[in-house]
Amino acid sequence: MKEDKCNNILAKPSGITLGQHRSDVVSEVSDICQIFIGTCEKYKKLTGKDLAMRLSVSAKWHDNGKACPKWQEACRKDFQSYQLWKHNHPTCSFKEYSSEKRNEAGYNLRTVGIRHEFYSLKEAVVTNMPIPILAAIAAHHGKLGLAFEDKWTSCPSFKQFWNEFRKTSNDISEKESLALVCDKLLEFDTIRGLLQFADHRASAKEDKEPVPGLNCFNYRFPFENKRGIQKLVEDNWNNDILLVRAPTGAGKTDASLLWASRQIAVHKADRLVIAMPTRFTANALSVNVAATLSDTGLYHSSAWYSKYSKVQNGELDMKEALAQQKMANLLATPITVCTIDHLLMSLTFTQESHHLICSNLANSCVVIDEADFYDDFTLANIIFLLKVLHNWKVPVMIMSASLPESALQLYIKAGFNIESILEDKESDSYNKCFNIKKLIEYDDIQDINYLLKYCIERGNAIIYLNTVDKAIKVYKEIKALVLGSGKDIPIILYHSRFTEKDKQRKENMLLDNLGRKAWNNGTAKGIAILTQIGEISINISSELMISEICPIDRLMQRAGRLCRFDNSVGEMYALIPYKDNTLYPAPYGSYSQNEKSWIPCKALLSTIDILKAGIYSAQDLVNILNKVYSEEAVFSIKAQTNVQALEQMLINNWLMNPVEKWNDDDTHSNSWRSRDIGPQGLVFVIKPACTHFYNYSEYMEFVLSYSISLPVYLLDKGRKEHRIDSDCKITIGSNDPIFINVIRDGFYTFDIGVDLTNNEEDNFL
Incomplete structure (x- = not known):
C-alpha cells in the first residue's frame, strides 16, 4: 500500500518519511558493520562496547527531532510547494525541482530557525544515552563546533548539551596526553563519522544519486613466484611496523599488497592506505595498483582528473566519478592512494569530515612510500603521524629505495619497536x-x-x-x-x-x-x-x-x-x-x-x-x-614548532571543531603547515565560456581541467609583467562574485606549460 505522506511525519521536503529514512540509515549501518569487521573488533577492545549496537541506536535517534511540530510544519509547506511544481513536471525529481527553483525549494526549512538535531538530543537524553552517541547525533550535520556556539546557547535546554560537550572536550584536552586523546577520538569518532557516512549514503540513495558499493579488500598475488622482498615482508607481516629498503624494480608495490592482505585477513585493519610524498607519485601508483585491484581510490587536490578523466570522453558519468572521489577522500575504499598531506591535515579537525577520515585511518593498515629524508620539516610531521598511528595500533610499513640506517632510531622515537630494516641483499637489482x-x-x-x-x-x-x-x-x-x-x-x-x-x-x-x-x-x-x-x-x-x-x-x-x-x-x-x-x-x-x-x-x-x-x-x-645520513635526524626549531602546533590542534579540536575552516586544497592552517612552502594560488589557462557556475562541483570541473597551482609570489610577478590578468569575474551558485587569474595568450603552451622565465630559478617540481 502506498504511504500517505500527508499523514506521516516527514524527514525531508521531498516527501521521504521519518520512518523510511530511519529504516534506510539503520540498514546502511548494518551493511557498514558487516564490511568493517576490523573496526568493530578494535572498538570492542578499546571501549568494551558493541559498535554495531551503538551505531544502530544513534541511527534510530539521530533525526527524531524532526517530529518537532514547528519543524514539521515548515517541512510540510516545502513538500506542498514541491507537489505543486511536480503536478506540471510529473517525471521530475526533487533534485531537479531544487535546480530549477533554487530559492523556493526548502525555503521554509531554511528560515524556520530550528536545528532538528538539537531536538533529537532533547528526545534522546531521557534514555541515559552515553555521550559518544549524543555527540554523534549533535554532529551529524557538522554543527558540533565553536562556530555554532550561538545556536547552541540561544536556548537554555540546548545550552546544557553544549556545556556538557565543552566540559567533556576540555577535561580530555587539559590533560595534554596524546595517548588519552587518541583513545577518546576513536571512541567518539567511530560513531560520529560512521553515523554521518550511513546518513549520507541513505540520503543519496533516496535521492536516486549514485552511491559506490561498500567492498572488502580482495587481493590475489598475480605471479607464480614471490621475489625476495615480497617473501621478507610476508614472513614479517605481524610486526607493528616494517621498514623496507628495496631498489627500483624489486616488487615493492605487490609486497605492500601481500602485507596488507595478511593484516586485513586477521581483522587488524579493514583497508589499505598508501601515502605518497606528492600527488604526482600518487597518480602513478594508483594506476599501477588499479591494474591489479580495480577498486582503488585516489585522493588529492588534482586527483579527480587523473583518476576520472573518463568523464571527459563520456565513458563515466560525472556524478559517479564525484561519488567515487568522495569515497576516496574519506578513506572508505578498500585501497586508497593519497598524499601524506591528506592524512596529516585530517589530524587538525578543522573540517567535520576529518572525524570520519581519522576513524577510517585508525582502522587501516598504512604504507608510507618514498618519503624524503632530507626534508626535516615534512619528516617531523610524518613522525608525529606515526605516533598517532602507533597509539591507534595501526600496522605501518615504510618502504623506500633510499632508507638510511639512522632511520631506525628516528622511527623508534615514534613508539614502535623496530630491530632492523628489511632488505633483500641478494636481489639482482643490487648488482x-x-x-x-x-x-x-x-x-x-x-x-x-x-x-x-x-x-x-x-x-x-x-x-x-x-x-x-x-x-x-x-x-x-x-x-x-x-x-x-x-x-x-x-x-x-x-x-x-x-x-x-x-x-x-x-x-x-x-x-x-x-x-x-x-x-x-x-x-x-x-x-x-x-x-x-x-x-x-x-x-x-x-x-x-x-x-x-x-x-x-x-x-x-x-x-x-x-x-x-x-x-x-x-x-x-x-x-x-x-x-x-x-x-x-x-x-x-x-x-x-x-x-x-x-x-x-x-x-x-x-x-x-x-x-x-x-x-x-x-x-x-x-x-x-x-x-x-649517518647521524639521527635533528629537527630544526621551525620544524619542531610546526609539529607542536599540529599536536595542539589535535588535542584542542578532538571533539569540538574550531572556528577556523580549511579548504581541501590547502596545505596549511593559521598555525601549522604540512610542508615548508609558501602560499599557492590558481591561474587558469583559458577564460570560462560562461562566468556563472551553477554550483561548486561545476566550478571544480573547470578548475581541474584548466587550472594550475602557482606560488603567490609568481602570480604577483605574472601580473606585474602583464602575463597574468586578474580581472575575470565569476560567480558560483548564489555566492558573491570572485575574481580569478587567467594567463594571457602565449604564456601557456602544451610544449612549455606556464612560461614566466626571467632570471627566476626558485620554482620547483
Whole structure:
C-alpha cells in the first residue's frame, strides 16, 4: 500500500518519511558493520562496547527531532510547494525541482530557525544515552563546533548539551596526553563519522544519486613466484611496523599488497592506505595498483582528473566519478592512494569530515612510500603521524629505495619497536651498475652545451633539472640544437606547471617514447627534460642521464631510470649548479630573506662531498646514503614548532571543531603547515565560456581541467609583467562574485606549460 505522506511525519521536503529514512540509515549501518569487521573488533577492545549496537541506536535517534511540530510544519509547506511544481513536471525529481527553483525549494526549512538535531538530543537524553552517541547525533550535520556556539546557547535546554560537550572536550584536552586523546577520538569518532557516512549514503540513495558499493579488500598475488622482498615482508607481516629498503624494480608495490592482505585477513585493519610524498607519485601508483585491484581510490587536490578523466570522453558519468572521489577522500575504499598531506591535515579537525577520515585511518593498515629524508620539516610531521598511528595500533610499513640506517632510531622515537630494516641483499637489482662519468660545475647553460649535443647524438636521454625555469631554458636550447641538426628526435618537457589534462598527455608521450614497451620493441627514442615530478612517478628509462646534483636519496630515485628495463650500464653526468660563482642549491635548502640567498641543506653538501666519478651499484648508493645520513635526524626549531602546533590542534579540536575552516586544497592552517612552502594560488589557462557556475562541483570541473597551482609570489610577478590578468569575474551558485587569474595568450603552451622565465630559478617540481 502506498504511504500517505500527508499523514506521516516527514524527514525531508521531498516527501521521504521519518520512518523510511530511519529504516534506510539503520540498514546502511548494518551493511557498514558487516564490511568493517576490523573496526568493530578494535572498538570492542578499546571501549568494551558493541559498535554495531551503538551505531544502530544513534541511527534510530539521530533525526527524531524532526517530529518537532514547528519543524514539521515548515517541512510540510516545502513538500506542498514541491507537489505543486511536480503536478506540471510529473517525471521530475526533487533534485531537479531544487535546480530549477533554487530559492523556493526548502525555503521554509531554511528560515524556520530550528536545528532538528538539537531536538533529537532533547528526545534522546531521557534514555541515559552515553555521550559518544549524543555527540554523534549533535554532529551529524557538522554543527558540533565553536562556530555554532550561538545556536547552541540561544536556548537554555540546548545550552546544557553544549556545556556538557565543552566540559567533556576540555577535561580530555587539559590533560595534554596524546595517548588519552587518541583513545577518546576513536571512541567518539567511530560513531560520529560512521553515523554521518550511513546518513549520507541513505540520503543519496533516496535521492536516486549514485552511491559506490561498500567492498572488502580482495587481493590475489598475480605471479607464480614471490621475489625476495615480497617473501621478507610476508614472513614479517605481524610486526607493528616494517621498514623496507628495496631498489627500483624489486616488487615493492605487490609486497605492500601481500602485507596488507595478511593484516586485513586477521581483522587488524579493514583497508589499505598508501601515502605518497606528492600527488604526482600518487597518480602513478594508483594506476599501477588499479591494474591489479580495480577498486582503488585516489585522493588529492588534482586527483579527480587523473583518476576520472573518463568523464571527459563520456565513458563515466560525472556524478559517479564525484561519488567515487568522495569515497576516496574519506578513506572508505578498500585501497586508497593519497598524499601524506591528506592524512596529516585530517589530524587538525578543522573540517567535520576529518572525524570520519581519522576513524577510517585508525582502522587501516598504512604504507608510507618514498618519503624524503632530507626534508626535516615534512619528516617531523610524518613522525608525529606515526605516533598517532602507533597509539591507534595501526600496522605501518615504510618502504623506500633510499632508507638510511639512522632511520631506525628516528622511527623508534615514534613508539614502535623496530630491530632492523628489511632488505633483500641478494636481489639482482643490487648488482645493477651505472657509471657517473663526470661531476661538472656550471653556471650557464652554454657551459653544458656539449652535453646537450651528446644527448642528441645518442638519441635518448633523461635530463633532470632542479627548478622549473632552468628546465624550460634547457628545453628551448635543445629544441634549437635539434632543429639545427636536422634530426627527428622527440623533446618532451615535463614539470608541474601544466594543466592536469596536459600532464596526462605528457605522461603518455613519455611512456610512448621511453617506456618499457618502446624499449622492448626497439623503438625507444627521445629526450625527456624533467624536474622532481619525474623522479618516482614516470616509468621510463634511458641509457644516458644528465642530472643536477641533489641529496643522495633523490639521486637514487633519478638513477633508477637509467637502463631501467635491462642490465646495461647506464651513463650519468652530474651537474653542480652555480649562480654568480656561488653554489645554487634550490630547492634543497632554505632561502634567507635577510641574505637574499639560498642556504644549502646538510644532505646536499654531504652528497657533493662524497659523490665521485665511477661505476656504482645500488648497494654502493645505499652505502653513500648511510654516510650522508649517518647521524639521527635533528629537527630544526621551525620544524619542531610546526609539529607542536599540529599536536595542539589535535588535542584542542578532538571533539569540538574550531572556528577556523580549511579548504581541501590547502596545505596549511593559521598555525601549522604540512610542508615548508609558501602560499599557492590558481591561474587558469583559458577564460570560462560562461562566468556563472551553477554550483561548486561545476566550478571544480573547470578548475581541474584548466587550472594550475602557482606560488603567490609568481602570480604577483605574472601580473606585474602583464602575463597574468586578474580581472575575470565569476560567480558560483548564489555566492558573491570572485575574481580569478587567467594567463594571457602565449604564456601557456602544451610544449612549455606556464612560461614566466626571467632570471627566476626558485620554482620547483
